[in-house]
Structure formats: structure tokens, C-alpha cells
Amino acid sequence: KNEVEQSPQNLTAQEGEFITINCSYSVGISALHWLQQHPGGGIVSLFMLSSGKKKHGRLIATINIQEKHSSLHITASHPRDSAVYICAVRSGSARQLTFGSGTQLTVLP
Amino acid sequence: NAGVMQNPRHLVRRRGQEARLRCSPMKGHSHVYWYRQLPEEGLKFMVYLQKENIIDESGMPKERFSAEFPKEGPSILRIQQVVRGDSAAYFCASSPPETGGYEQYFGPGTRLTVT
Numbered sequence: 001k002n003e004v005e006q007s008p009q010n011l012t013a014q015e016g017e018f019i020t021i022n023c024s025y026s027v028g029i030s031a032l033h034w035l036q037q038h039p040g041g042g043i044v045s046l047f048m049l050s051s052g053k054k055k056h057g058r059l060i061a062t063i064n065i066q067e068k069h070s071s072l073h074i075t076a077s078h079p080r081d082s083a084v085y086i087c088a089v090r091s092g093s094a095r096q097l098t099f100g101s102g103t104q105l106t107v108l109p
Numbered sequence: 110n111a112g113v114m115q116n117p118r119h120l121v122r123r124r125g126q127e128a129r130l131r132c133s134p135m136k137g138h139s140h141v142y143w144y145r146q147l148p149e150e151g152l153k154f155m156v157y158l159q160k161e162n163i164i165d166e167s168g169m170p171k172e173r174f175s176a177e178f179p180k181e182g183p184s185i186l187r188i189q190q191v192v193r194g195d196s197a198a199y200f201c202a203s204s205p206p207e208t209g210g211y212e213q214y215f216g217p218g219t220r221l222t223v224t
Contacts (some may be wrong), residue, residue, distance in 0.1 A: 030211070031211050033213070035215070041217070042200070042215060042216065042217035042218050043152075043200060043215040043218070044215070045212075045213065045214065045215065048211065048212055086151070086152065088152070090211070094165075095140070095142070095157050095164065095165065096142055096154040096157050096165065096168070097142075097144075097152075097154065097202075097213065098154070099144075099151045099152040099153070100151065101150075101151040102151060
């Protein structure tokens with residue numbers, strides 16, 4: 001079993017829909033990251049969380065430490081949101097990140 | 110403040126050649142991480158360096174791979190005698206010292222193709 005599990009693996013939505021991507025992890029963590037990777041492009045850090053909830057524009061990230069679960073929400077989705085969304089955790093005293101396998105999001109116009 | 114820079118962006122090497130990938134961290138960042146993304150796979154940690162020190166290389170293959178982060182200049186990931194299985198995207202990330210790696214900023218990646 002991977003330390004970081006994401007669901008769904010693939011998600012297709014119509015423009016305007018509310019989207020949720022889930023991330024579960026099995027280890028104690030000190031921080032969780034949500035990252036965005038566009039096709040052929042680099043990686044952008046969207047959020048870094050250790051507790052609670054963060055919001056940036058149409059993006060919202062939440063984390064429940066007790067349940068070892070985080071969600072990334074996109075409100076009023078747009079085709080430009082199409083990308084791979086990756087959950088990554090920093091566990092304990094380790095410095096490096098452990099990544100989920102990513103969720104491929106496609107938003108259709 | 111320029112972001113994390115990686116070069117080259119694309120690198121083609123024949124089997125048996127050496128590949129050198131460079132990463133210039135953001136200004137003021139003294140921590141560098143290298144990650145590898147194999148085709149159709151997720152990102153995997155390779156090595157974590159601070160200036161002139163390798164802190165954690167638990168994700169590095171035992172042979173042919175090495176990394177350095179000198180006092181001056183970029184961090185270098187070196188792959189000797191490349192094989193087709195080394196074809197991947199290699200990303201580096203940097204973080205400032207005071208956050209202990211909590212915030213990591215990623216570069217655009219180097220896409221290595223071994224022919």
C-alpha cells in the first residue's frame with residue numbers, strides 16, 4: 001500500500017462544476033502539499049497545509065489530521081484548470097516529500 | 110526574485126554517455142531536493158542537499174548517480190553511463206533555511222531522453 005493515496009485517478013467535468021480531489025495518507029505528517037502539473041510543464045505549488053483550511057481564488061484545500069485525509073476543491077471549474085493535481089506529504093522529521101500518483105483532471109467547455 | 114532555474118530543459122543522450130543536470134535555487138535558498146518522474150509514474154524523492162553537504166540520499170540509485178551542491182554555483186545531478194531506463198523528468202526544488210524544507214519551490218524540470 002502506498003503511503004499517499006489519491007482518488008480519483010482520472011476526473012472529467014463540465015465547465016462550471018464543483019470538483020473534489022481526495023488524498024489519504026498512512027503516516028504521521030508535518031505538512032501536506034497540493035501541486036499542479038500541466039502537460040509538458042513544470043510543477044506549481046498550490047497549497048501547503050499542516051491543519052485546517054486554506055483558500056486561494058477558486059481553490060480550497062482542507063486537511064483533517066485525525067483522519068489523515070485532505071481534499072482539494074475547485075469551484076466554478078474552467079478548462080484551464082485541466083492538469084494533474086498531486087498530493088504530497090512531508091512525514092515527521094523528514095525533509096523530502098512523498099507523492100501520490102496524481103489525479104488527471106479534464107474540464108470540458 | 111527569479112524562481113528555481115533548471116537547465117537544460119531537454120537533454121538527449123546516447124546510452125553510455127554522461128548527463129549533467131543543473132539546478133539554481135531561488136535566491137537565499139540553501140536547501141535543494143531532486144525528484145524523478147519516470148514515464149507514467151509519480152514523482153519520487155532522490156536526494157536532499159544543503160550547501161556543500163548531502164543530507165539524505167536514500168532515494169538515489171546506488172550506482173551511476175551522484176549529486177552535489179557546491180558553495181558557489183548550481184546544484185548538479187550527474188548520471189554516468191546513462192541507460193534507457195534513466196529517461197525521465199528530473200525536477201529540483203529549493204527551500205529557504207528557516208522553514209526547514211516546509212516550503213518547497215519547484216523548477217520547470219529537465220526532460221532526459223536516452224536513445
